[in-house]
Amino acid sequence: MARKAVKRKKTPARKKTAAKKAAPKKAVKKSAKKAVKKAAPKKTAKSAGGSLDAALRLRLEVEELYAAYGATLDYGKIEEWPDFFTDDCIYKLISRENFDLGLPLGTMFAEKRGGLEDRVTAVVKTTVYHERAITHLITGVRVLSAKGNAIEATANYVVLETLPNQYTNVLNSGRYADKIVRKGGKLLFKEKLCIFDSALVPASIIYPI
Amino acid sequence: MATVLPTQNQIDRKWPEGGHSRVPYWVYTDPKVFQREMDIIFGGRTYSFVGLECEIPNPGDFRRTFIGDKPVIITRDMDGEIRVVANRCAHRGVKFCYQEHGNSKEFICPYHQWTYDLTGKLIGVPFRRGVKKQGGMPDDFKMEDHGLQTLKVEVRNGVIFASFAHDMPSLEEYFGPLMMHYFNRVFDGRKLHVLGYSRQRIRANWKIKFENIKDPYHASLLHVFLVSFGLFRADTPSKVENDPTGLHAIQAATRGEQKVTSENLDIRNLDPDLKLHNPEMLQPYPEWVSKGTETVVMHTFFPNLIIQQQSNTVAMRQIRCFKPEEMELHWTFFGYEDDDEEMTLRRLRQANLMGPAGFVSVDDSEVMESAQSGIHAFPDDVAVVEMGGRGTENTPHMVTESSIRAFYKAYREIMGF
Numbered sequence: 001m002a003r004k005a006v007k008r009k010k011t012p013a014r015k016k017t018a019a020k021k022a023a024p025k026k027a028v029k030k031s032a033k034k035a036v037k038k039a040a041p042k043k044t045a046k047s048a049g050g051s052l053d054a055a056l057r058l059r060l061e062v063e064e065l066y067a068a069y070g071a072t073l074d075y076g077k078i079e080e081w082p083d084f085f086t087d088d089c090i091y092k093l094i095s096r097e098n099f100d101l102g103l104p105l106g107t108m109f110a111e112k113r114g115g116l117e118d119r120v121t122a123v124v125k126t127t128v129y130h131e132r133a134i135t136h137l138i139t140g141v142r143v144l145s146a147k148g149n150a151i152e153a154t155a156n157y158v159v160l161e162t163l164p165n166q167y168t169n170v171l172n173s174g175r176y177a178d179k180i181v182r183k184g185g186k187l188l189f190k191e192k193l194c195i196f197d198s199a200l201v202p203a204s205i206i207y208p209i
Numbered sequence: 210m211a212t213v214l215p216t217q218n219q220i221d222r223k224w225p226e227g228g229h230s231r232v233p234y235w236v237y238t239d240p241k242v243f244q245r246e247m248d249i250i251f252g253g254r255t256y257s258f259v260g261l262e263c264e265i266p267n268p269g270d271f272r273r274t275f276i277g278d279k280p281v282i283i284t285r286d287m288d289g290e291i292r293v294v295a296n297r298c299a300h301r302g303v304k305f306c307y308q309e310h311g312n313s314k315e316f317i318c319p320y321h322q323w324t325y326d327l328t329g330k331l332i333g334v335p336f337r338r339g340v341k342k343q344g345g346m347p348d349d350f351k352m353e354d355h356g357l358q359t360l361k362v363e364v365r366n367g368v369i370f371a372s373f374a375h376d377m378p379s380l381e382e383y384f385g386p387l388m389m390h391y392f393n394r395v396f397d398g399r400k401l402h403v404l405g406y407s408r409q410r411i412r413a414n415w416k417i418k419f420e421n422i423k424d425p426y427h428a429s430l431l432h433v434f435l436v437s438f439g440l441f442r443a444d445t446p447s448k449v450e451n452d453p454t455g456l457h458a459i460q461a462a463t464r465g466e467q468k469v470t471s472e473n474l475d476i477r478n479l480d481p482d483l484k485l486h487n488p489e490m491l492q493p494y495p496e497w498v499s500k501g502t503e504t505v506v507m508h509t510f511f512p513n514l515i516i517q518q519q520s521n522t523v524a525m526r527q528i529r530c531f532k533p534e535e536m537e538l539h540w541t542f543f544g545y546e547d548d549d550e551e552m553t554l555r556r557l558r559q560a561n562l563m564g565p566a567g568f569v570s571v572d573d574s575e576v577m578e579s580a581q582s583g584i585h586a587f588p589d590d591v592a593v594v595e596m597g598g599r600g601t602e603n604t605p606h607m608v609t610e611s612s613i614r615a616f617y618k619a620y621r622e623i624m625g626f
Contacts, residue, residue: 093566097309098405104557105405105542108566111558114487126433126483128572130579200408200537203574205566
């Protein structure tokens with residue numbers, strides 16, 4: 001108890017972000033209630049700055065973005081996949097091996113919305129492959145920074161794959177390292193890096209991760 | 210109790226009637242055949258691709274790789290010489306190298322700390338003289354008799370090959386003038402730099418992959434991307450050339466137009482309306498014009514290397530195999546020292562055609578697994594390889610399976626079938 005007290009005394013001296021992290025639980029509850037009442041009607045830039053409710057709201061929005069993204073790929077709506085990106089986006093699926101060595105080669109590499117649409121064309125129209133089901137499990141979502149409309153976020157992912165007459169297998173696992181922007185009230189990926197753990201992958205990766 | 214049988218290398222298989230225009234499916238499924246391949250092909254008198262010189266630029270650099278199923282290490286010793294040694298301790302067989310790549314002055318096996326220099330020479334054995342005058346190696350234990358197994362190494366224009374056999378002819382003699390001509394076309398002495406690796410495991414025998422690149426017949430039909438955009442198609446100028454041994458070959462073509470004509474009506478996958486939303490992906494730079502009219506050359510260098518040059522995407526594809534009905538393809542995509550940023554980006558964009566998610570390669574991986582799956586239960590059935598006749602000649606077109614026939618003619622001799 002004594003140690004906690006010492007820490008509490010120190011926090012007020014730090015600036016907004018540090019105070020938010022170090023704030024004791026009880027204090028959070030109280031102030032959060034007040035803040036919601038006050039901040040909701042005003043919606044000023046100031047209230048969005050460092051307050052916990054704004055940070056939580058953003059995190060929920062980003063979590064929702066990831067959940068919707070995964071569901072779109074998992075439930076066969078791949079044509080809608082490009083809708084999660086800005087027009088000038090970059091998408092890259094890259095092995096941790098290449099990423100750590102600073103080597104640029106991606107297993108998938110799409111630039112601009114058109115590049116993503118070409119990947120969609122390949123999946124729905126041109127490529128020969130066995131039908132399969134995939135399931136994204138996206139977890140550990142974190143907002144790393146938020147400046148104005150530019151957000152940096154990360155999450156871990158596992159994609160399970162089920163081929164005909166086979167048990168479910170792990171197709172790909174790793175982490176997202178994303179740059180997100182808010183456009184017209186909607187969060188969109190401006191840059192999406194999927195850095196996967198196992199350099200050795202099963203025969204084919206059909207769907208984007 | 211089970212009886213220990215004497216080692217037998219007898220394979221009770223007979224090649225079917227029809228010579229090399231027939232391939233029995235047991236070559237893709239029989240564990241004994243696979244074992245013989247590992248012994249006398251990958252472990253025998255062949256040169257296998259093991260890496261690029263630019264992957265180990267400095268003394269002490271090393272990288273792990275495989276020849277077939279055999280773990281080896283490529284390294285640059287302290288004198289700057291390229292060496293290839295077995296990744297297998299001479300003491301108890303431990304695959305001692307735990308890092309995929311790195312830099313070190315010596316290799317130390319973690320089990321009993323036997324220590325080797327980068328040439329494979331044994332330089333340290335703990336407790337060799339015993340502890341407190343107890344134990345230790347026998348007096349006649351000679352360090353020089355217990356080095357790592359070393360391989361014969363040949364380096365040409367930045368590419369490293371190795372062989373478990375030391376009495377090998379030169380690389381030029383082994384691959385022959387035809388293959389060296391095409392090798393030098395891609396490796397003209399410019400320094401290389403790696404753009405990245407891609408690695409995939411495919412449930413198909415290794416020869417199905419090797420044949421896949423000796424089979425232009427399929428490429429002109431299966432791949433919508435290749436045929437629609439004219440990247441590789443039977444009605445465009447093309448050719449197939451086999452080296453005299455039959456083991457190695459090239460297939461080449463010149464890019465054609467995205468147009469349906471009376472000559473390509475059979476190609477149902479040619480989609481005249483297929484359009485890229487981001488055409489940058491396939492805007493090739495005429496990189497090879499000074500070396501001929503071909504815009505794509507696909508090479509098979511027996512036993513473990515496919516060199517891919519499609520437009521501006523160039524890669525080594527190394528075959529590794531650990532089981533009869535499964536193989537791994539390890540891709541090293543690269544560029545050249547004089548590439549500018551735009552050229553590098555072009556190569557990275559076009560790499561979308563290739564690899565485990567490649568617009569073209571996915572078709573192959575999926576079909577190869579289906580081939581293995583189809584033949585698995587029928588080892589005594591046979592494949593028919595008669596497109597373009599029954600011979601093994603070179604052709605000024607790609608409507609042929611002559612490279613596959615040439616390969617099996619040579620394969621039968623090597624394997625004694």
